[in-house]
Amino acid sequence: MNPAVPAPSRVVRRRQDTADTVTVELSGVDEPLPAFQPGQFAMLTAYGVGDVPISISGTEGAGPAHTIRAVGAVTQALCAAQPGDLVGVRGPFGIGWDLAAAAGHDVLVVAGGLGLAPLRPVVERLLADRSAYGEVTVLAGARQPAELLYRDDLVRWAAQAQVLTVVDRPDDTWTGPVGLVTTVIPAAAVDPAASVAYLCGPEVMMRFTARTLIARGVPAERVQVSLERSMRCGVGWCGHCQLGPLLICRDGPVVPYPVAEPLMSVREL
Amino acid sequence: MSAQPFLDGLNSRVLGDLIDCGVGVRYPGGYRIFAEGAPADRFWLVQEGTVALGVHVPERGDQVLETLGAGDVLGWSWLYPPYRWRFGATTRSPVIATEFDAAAVRRRCAADTDFGYAILQRFVPVIGDRLVTTRLRLLDLWSRS
Ligand SMILES: Cc1cc2nc3c(=O)[nH]c(=O)nc-3n(C[C@H](O)[C@H](O)[C@H](O)COP(=O)(O)OP(=O)(O)OC[C@H]3O[C@@H](n4cnc5c(N)ncnc54)[C@H](O)[C@@H]3O)c2cc1C
Ligand code: FES
Numbered sequence A: 001m002n003p004a005v006p007a008p009s010r011v012v013r014r015r016q017d018t019a020d021t022v023t024v025e026l027s028g029v030d031e032p033l034p035a036f037q038p039g040q041f042a043m044l045t046a047y048g049v050g051d052v053p054i055s056i057s058g059t060e061g062a063g064p065a066h067t068i069r070a071v072g073a074v075t076q077a078l079c080a081a082q083p084g085d086l087v088g089v090r091g092p093f094g095i096g097w098d099l100a101a102a103a104g105h106d107v108l109v110v111a112g113g114l115g116l117a118p119l120r121p122v123v124e125r126l127l128a129d130r131s132a133y134g135e136v137t138v139l140a141g142a143r144q145p146a147e148l149l150y151r152d153d154l155v156r157w158a159a160q161a162q163v164l165t166v167v168d169r170p171d172d173t174w175t176g177p178v179g180l181v182t183t184v185i186p187a188a189a190v191d192p193a194a195s196v197a198y199l200c201g202p203e204v205m206m207r208f209t210a211r212t213l214i215a216r217g218v219p220a221e222r223v224q225v226s227l228e229r230s231m232r233c234g235v236g237w238c239g240h241c242q243l244g245p246l247l248i249c250r251d252g253p254v255v256p257y258p259v260a261e262p263l264m265s266v267r268e269l
Numbered sequence B: 001m002s003a004q005p006f007l008d009g010l011n012s013r014v015l016g017d018l019i020d021c022g023v024g025v026r027y028p029g030g031y032r033i034f035a036e037g038a039p040a041d042r043f044w045l046v047q048e049g050t051v052a053l054g055v056h057v058p059e060r061g062d063q064v065l066e067t068l069g070a071g072d073v074l075g076w077s078w079l080y081p082p083y084r085w086r087f088g089a090t091t092r093s094p095v096i097a098t099e100f101d102a103a104a105v106r107r108r109c110a111a112d113t114d115f116g117y118a119i120l121q122r123f124v125p126v127i128g129d130r131l132v133t134t135r136l137r138l139l140d141l142w143s144r145s
Helices: A073-080 A113-128 A151-157 A181-187 A203-215 A257-264 B012-020 B102-111 B113-138
Strands: A007-018 A021-028 A041-046 A050-055 A064-069 A086-093 A106-112 A136-142 A162-167 A195-200 A223-226 A254-256 B022-027 B032-034 B042-048 B051-057 B061-068 B088-091 B095-101
Touching (some): A021 A073, A041 A064, A041 A073, A050 A064, A050 A073, A064 A113, A106 A113, A106 A181, A113 A195, A136 A151, A195 A203, A203 A223, A203 A257, A203 B113, A223 A257, A254 A257, B012 B102, B061 B113, B095 B102
Parallel strands (some): A106 A195
Antiparallel strands (some): A007 A021, A041 A050, A223 A254, B032 B088, B042 B095, B051 B088
């Protein structure tokens, strides 16, 4: 597959997750879309509108699935795509989560909002080989209950892992904890010193979550975060996604927290 | 009770003096422990269950700001005048806690500076954490997530 040329692909399934978020499953028209590693992303083209980086959020059937929130022109067009419609796919690109680091350890998966999308394949992999890991805890935060993603998955995962959900703005139906995802960290059943943590969400959330985890004894180098920068080429050619010494499309999006930390606090480079 | 992380590292004399000011309590779920503006005359170490800290917003009802659970300290408004609760607290599930008499703790703080300093050292991070949480929430973190 030529990384500069989008492979024509069809939407084979579409699920409306929340009011503005949709999961689509894609299938290559000419050849199957390549396999991916959890945490990698693809450049998805809405023909005639543009292309944007979108994480791979799982395999719902044959091809990769993507969970997309409509925020602007391209993502709105992708979210509007119906089964049978054509979209372009380049990728998968980037370095995903280092799952080997988790073998034999307790695992914390901490997601804020849409950050659960690139972490979903992580949880699926961990649970598929459950005995290779110690305690597994998934902490998922959302602004409000209606914005919690993958509710069926959360229930299914809870049979094999500790799953804690927290919302910032409860409604009348919500009986769980309220606050930011950092507030449920103390309830995680893991041994911090023996844990590996995978974090994805807004950058401030990751910063504070990482600091909280490290203060609790999780070794900094075992905390991994996924960074977002606007992208064009996706393969390290254009420099669009540069963050300090890193090209996020090529050297990320997942990086160890000690690498990300000084860059995340920099306002502009 | 000394297994509570909040009490970690307190020397046995301070711990003993503090325990003297506390009694075990149980509250049912949905119980209003204190209301915003009421005198802040107690604080709690939660052992089991969850408590919602909230504020009443006219026309929007009670808004939950944060939930506290096992190992958390509930209440610090008693530390400083005017000793009035800044938020309200309601149990979300049955709660088991140790309740401390704030006036008694304040008296000991005044009489014994080692005790007072140890208590303050325990409460300042609690206040700091609540402040950080509140500020982060005010950012409306998720709007661009
Ligand atoms: C590695 C990587 C993985 C990503 N994974 C996903 C994913 O799984 N699902 C998903 O929905 N999005 C994901 N994104 C974000 C997605 O790429 C952007 O939302 C998209 O580029 C916006 O394009 P647009 O043309 O629709 O909006 P634009 O017209 O470019 O922007 C519209 C509005 O959205 C804001 N916006 C732009 N980019 C972002 C952003 N990255 N985050 C939040 N707001 C933004 C703009 O400031 C503007 O207000 C990912 C980004 C990266 C870099
Ligand atoms: S998007 Fe072009 S270098 Fe990263």
